[in-house]
Amino acid sequence: MAPTSDGFHVYDTTLRDGAQQEGLALTVADKLAIARHLDELGVGFIEGGWPGASPKDTEFFRRAQTELTLHNAQLAAFGSTRRAGTKAADDPLVAALREARTPVVTLVAKSHALHVEKALRTTTDEGLAMLRDTIDHLRSEGARVFIDAEHFFDGYRYDPKYAVEFVRVAAESGAEVIALCDTNGGMLPNEVADAVGEVLAASSAKLGIHCHNDAGCAVANTLAAVDAGATHVQGTLNGYGERTGNADLVTIVANLELKRRMKLLAGNGLQESTRISHAVSEITNVPPYARQPYVGASAFAHKAGLHASAIKVDPDLYQHVDPSLVGNDMRLLVSEMAGRASVELKGRELGYDLSSDREAQTRLTDRVKELEARGYTFEVADASFELLLLEVLEGARRRWFEVESWRALMDARGGEVALAEATVKIHAAGERHVATGEGNGPVNALDAALRLALCAAYPVIDRFSLVDYKVRIVDTGHGTGAVTRVLIETGDGSGETWTTVGVAANIIEASWEALVDAMSFGLLRAGVEPVPAKPTE
Ligand SMILES: CC(=O)SCCNC(=O)CCNC(=O)[C@H](O)C(C)(C)COP(=O)(O)OP(=O)(O)OC[C@H]1O[C@@H](n2cnc3c(N)ncnc32)[C@H](O)[C@@H]1OP(=O)(O)O
Ligand SMILES: CC(=O)C(=O)O
Numbered sequence: 350m351a352p353t354s355d356g357f358h359v360y361d362t363t364l365r366d367g368a369q370q371e372g373l374a375l376t377v378a379d380k381l382a383i384a385r386h387l388d389e390l391g392v393g394f395i396e397g398g399w400p401g402a403s404p405k406d407t408e409f410f411r412r413a414q415t416e417l418t419l420h421n422a423q424l425a426a427f428g429s430t431r432r433a434g435t436k437a438a439d440d441p442l443v444a445a446l447r448e449a450r451t452p453v454v455t456l457v458a459k460s461h462a463l464h465v466e467k468a469l470r471t472t473t474d475e476g477l478a479m480l481r482d483t484i485d486h487l488r489s490e491g492a493r494v495f496i497d498a499e500h501f502f503d504g505y506r507y508d509p510k511y512a513v514e515f516v517r518v519a520a521e522s523g524a525e526v527i528a529l530c531d532t533n534g535g536m537l538p539n540e541v542a543d544a545v546g547e548v549l550a551a552s553s554a555k556l557g558i559h560c561h562n563d564a565g566c567a568v569a570n571t572l573a574a575v576d577a578g579a580t581h582v583q584g585t586l587n588g589y590g591e592r593t594g595n596a597d598l599v600t601i602v603a604n605l606e607l608k609r610r611m612k613l614l615a616g617n618g619l620q621e622s623t624r625i626s627h628a629v630s631e632i633t634n635v636p637p638y639a640r641q642p643y644v645g646a647s648a649f650a651h652k653a654g655l656h657a658s659a660i661k662v663d664p665d666l667y668q669h670v671d672p673s674l675v676g677n678d679m680r681l682l683v684s685e686m687a688g689r690a691s692v693e694l695k696g697r698e699l700g701y702d703l704s705s706d707r708e709a710q711t712r713l714t715d716r717v718k719e720l721e722a723r724g725y726t727f728e729v730a731d732a733s734f735e736l737l738l739l740e741v742l743e744g745a746r747r748r749w750f751e752v753e754s755w756r757a758l759m760d761a762r763g764g765e766v767a768l769a770e771a772t773v774k775i776h777a778a779g780e781r782h783v784a785t786g787e788g789n790g791p792v793n794a795l796d797a798a799l800r801l802a803l804c805a806a807y808p809v810i811d812r813f814s815l816v817d818y819k820v821r822i823v824d825t826g827h828g829t830g831a832v833t834r835v836l837i838e839t840g841d842g843s844g845e846t847w848t849t850v851g852v853a854a855n856i857i858e859a860s861w862e863a864l865v866d867a868m869s870f871g872l873l874r875a876g877v878e879p880v881p882a883k884p885t886e
Contacts, residue, residue: 354611358526358557358581360394360495361387361598363629364409365427366559367589368398372635379632380409381417386625386632387586388419391618392598396425396455401445410449421615425453425495430483433471437479437486447490454487455528456480457497458519461504462511473511477518484522494524495581497559501529502536505544513551520554526581527554531570534561534593538573545577557581560596562588567596568642572604586629587641599626599675603643607670623676643675650680652728654688657681661690682728685721689714692738699735701742713741724823724832724852732839732847732870733863739873747879749872750777750803752865757791757857773798777806777880792818792860799864809841809875810868816840820856837863839871847874 364380367373375383380397387395397413398406410426417424426449431440446454458480459465465476484494496519498504498512505512519527529545545556558574558581560567571582582605584598599622605611606619626644630637639647649672651657659666664679672679681694689710696703696713703710716737717727727734740746753774760768771794772785782805786797796815803810817838824832833856840846847870851862872879 354613356555356580357611357613358394359392359598359602359613360396360425360528360557360581360583361392361422361585362396362427362559362583362595363387363585363587363589363598365396365398366583366591366595367585367587369591370589370594370635371591373589373633375633377405377409377412380405381412382632383586383629384413384417384419384422384424386629388422389618390586390599390621390625391421391613391615393422394425394453395419395422396427397449397451399427400449401428401442407445407449410451414450423453424451425455426451427455427457427497430456430458430479431486433469433475433479437483440483443483443486446487447492452493453495454492455495455497456483456487456524457499458483458515459500459504460498460512460515460529461500462508464500464504477515480515481518481522484519484524488523495526495528495557496524497528497530497583499530500532502531502541502544503533505548506540509547513548516548516552516554516556520552525555526557528557528559528581528583529574529579530559531561531567534563534567536560536570537564537566538569541570542573542577545574545579549578555580557583559583561590562593562596565593567594568600568604571596571601575605575609587626587633587635587638589633589635597641599644600642603670603675607674619674620676643670644677646680648672649677650682651691652682652684653686654691657694658688658690661694683717683734684726684728685718687714687717692717695734696738699731699738701738703742706742709742713738716741720852724834725850726834726836727850730836730848730850733849733866736866736870736873747869747873749807749869749877749879750775751880753781755795755798755861757795759791769794771795771798773802775799775802777803780806782806791857792864795857795861796864799868803868807872807875807877809877810871812841813839813868813871814842815867816846818860820859823852833859835859835863837867839867841871841874845874847871 384395398409400407400410426446428442428446431437437443462473465473487494516527556579558571558579560570582601584596584601588594588597602613623644627637639645656667683695692713693703755773757771769788769791774783782802784798784802786794788794819836821834822831823834835851838846838848849863849866851859853859
């Protein structure tokens with residue numbers, strides 16, 4: 350039976366469990382900024398952290414009271430139940446939860462009998478008393494209380510009676526939600542579904558699900574729990590989290606909204622999800638994962654020629670959903686696996702209509718395959734591909750300058766390169782330009798010299814800068830004589846960048862080719878007229 354979305358909770362724990370990811374360290378300002386993005390995404394609850402556990406999280410909740418205006422979400426403070434043998438009213442960490450003044454408090458409590466005995470070093474009766482007492486206390490202070498039943502599924506396997514009793518006590522004490530946690534992330538979907546179904550048969554509690562991805566099943570387990578009757582899902586943006594991460598909240602929600610027809614996010618949240626996922630990556634400084642479902646840069650990128658030929662007829666033939674539903678875009682990749690349809694669609698993406706010129710499609714496809722066999726790669730070098738496309742269409746390479754000669758020298762002293770120097774001689778705008786550049790390496794010096802020579806003819810070049818430079822040996826059988834591929838990313842200060850490729854046996858020569866394409870494409874983008882064409886030899 351399909352679940353309904355009435356009263357269904359989408360609960361985000363990026364700022365608490367997500368922040369437990371190795372290498373992720375958020376400032377209070379970062380946390381506030383991410384909370385605003387999550388609210389814009391339209392989740393129902395944002396777990397902000399554990400007040401009292403660290404000064405930063407205490408500060409986050411203090412500042413949230415005045416600096417965070419949420420339009421869709423309620424803020425939740427996370428913490429544990431009172432310690433064994435104490436009173437909730439006297440527990441300093443419970444006091445910090447009260448002082449966070451959030452509408453919701455989420456308490457983590459141990460639902461695995463062995464963990465109560467071994468980790469808390471107390472009895473299961475005391476474990477249940479800690480749960481009951483802390484819920485009572487926080488409810489009497491006016492908070493809505495949710496429970497994270499830690500290690501629930503392992504605990505259910507170990508001692509189902511205690512695990513079910515835990516859920517019953519939590520619900521009877523007034524907890525609104527009991528989120529069953531696969532804390533160690535080792536469950537499989539059928540195990541989760543069975544346990545959720547059985548607990549629901551034994552209790553009327555509202556159950557939630559909180560999964561980790563250690564067995565690669567976090568999203569599948571979450572969906573299995575929803576199918577079995579859970580009505581509260583927890584996850585993190587981009588699947589951040591301890592070890593292999595938490596269930597990716599956007600993937601969960603996209604699956605439920607698009608495939609189960611549930612409306613879960615406020616407003617048009619789902620359509621904003623790609624943008625928000627990437628905006629949060631900027632804040633966390635964790636590079637976006639290109640193959641992330643729905644929102645990754647490669648999620649709707651098509652490389653195989655046969656796929657492109659079907660997509661040309663109808664994109665749905667090779668896509669499980671329309672990318673615009675999650676704010677993503679379809680992209681066509683041109684490579685040695687391209688066919689005519691690939692280059693036609695890529696051309697369309699770049700603003701060129703090749704649809705009626707089958708012969709040009711064939712020539713371009715053949716040229717791409719021939720160059721890729723020599724080590725070029727066009728799927729990431731759109732700018733070099735566009736220059737190639739124009740060359741095929743026009744029968745000649747567009748040029749903005751003629752290269753008379755170039756050279757690069759290195760001066761090594763005491764075993765270290767002290768200076769690299771390059772001289773470039775070109776003809777542009779009817780004149781000969783000679784420039785010398787220096788740099789910390791020969792490519793850097795060549796870049797400086799070429800830029801200087803070109804600036805005299807085309808002042809716009811001054812805005813161009815090298816953003817990234819990557820080298821790869823593509824023919825590993827030849828040691829130092831192998832073929833080298835260079836990819837250069839160039840920007841013009843507007844935030845837009847373009848990538849070009851060069852291939853040669855010599856790294857400097859490969860870099861020069863990519864640099865020439867980089868400057869040429871920048872001039873093309875800037876609308877500068879090329880010099881009159883010479884036919885391609
Ligand atoms: C599954 C999860 O991810 S839950 C979230 C986990 N997150 C974190 O641990 C991050 C924040 N944690 C912290 O800053 C610290 O661990 C604190 C402040 C919570 C506790 O610090 P400390 O007092 O130094 O103790 P420590 O880190 O060793 O934690 C163990 C204590 O917590 C108690 N404890 C552990 N789980 C629970 C629980 N669910 N309920 C009550 N007490 C608990 C243990 O019994 C132990 O108490 P004891 O010191 O009296 O023996
Ligand atoms: C509470 C929690 O994060 C867990 O059990 O995984």
